[in-house]
Amino acid sequence: MQEEKAKEKLKEWYQLYSDDIFRYILMMAGDQERAKDLTHDTFLKAYHSLSSFKGETSDKNWLYRIARNVTIDDMRKRKPLRYLLDSFASLASHDPLPEKVAQLGEQEEELYRALQAIKRSYREVIILRKIKELTIKETAEVLDWTENKVKVTLFRGLEALKKQMIKEGYKHETY
Numbered sequence: 001m002q003e004e005k006a007k008e009k010l011k012e013w014y015q016l017y018s019d020d021i022f023r024y025i026l027m028m029a030g031d032q033e034r035a036k037d038l039t040h041d042t043f044l045k046a047y048h049s050l051s052s053f054k055g056e057t058s059d060k061n062w063l064y065r066i067a068r069n070v071t072i073d074d075m076r077k078r079k080p081l082r083y084l085l086d087s088f089a090s091l092a093s094h095d096p097l098p099e100k101v102a103q104l105g106e107q108e109e110e111l112y113r114a115l116q117a118i119k120r121s122y123r124e125v126i127i128l129r130k131i132k133e134l135t136i137k138e139t140a141e142v143l144d145w146t147e148n149k150v151k152v153t154l155f156r157g158l159e160a161l162k163k164q165m166i167k168e169g170y171k172h173e174t175y
Helices: 002-029 032-052 059-078 080-088 106-117 120-131 136-143 147-167
Strands: none
Touching (some): 002 032, 002 059, 002 120, 059 120, 059 136, 106 147, 120 136, 120 147, 136 147
């Protein structure tokens, strides 16, 4: 019976949050097919870890944290050198854009490319705070950071993103 409740809970979460989780992973990983696989892996891991979910964060934030960890683990496995360099400095990505991103408007495409070129920690906090619109507290829970670290990293990340956009020749009044 307990397993049946777990399956129902996961089914409910999948209906509520799978699109958001997919888009988050897509922004992190930059590949649509990988994002689909990693979204599946996220919910599978959540199912197997459900007994350890204590409700200290919201369901959605718990899933974001799992998605983040699954994505980072995948990045480490697939591109260990890229992951290592990404941890220390900005590294421009020349990976082909996913179909959906390619269909976005020019500004969104420019933003996506610039995001891929900045440090992973900056990219993560910008995606969660500015794109996914999580609160500072929620972002801190997902990233397992202090709220102050979220604020400082967001400030630095936005500065790095602005510099990257300018470096790549994007001149928009909002940047």
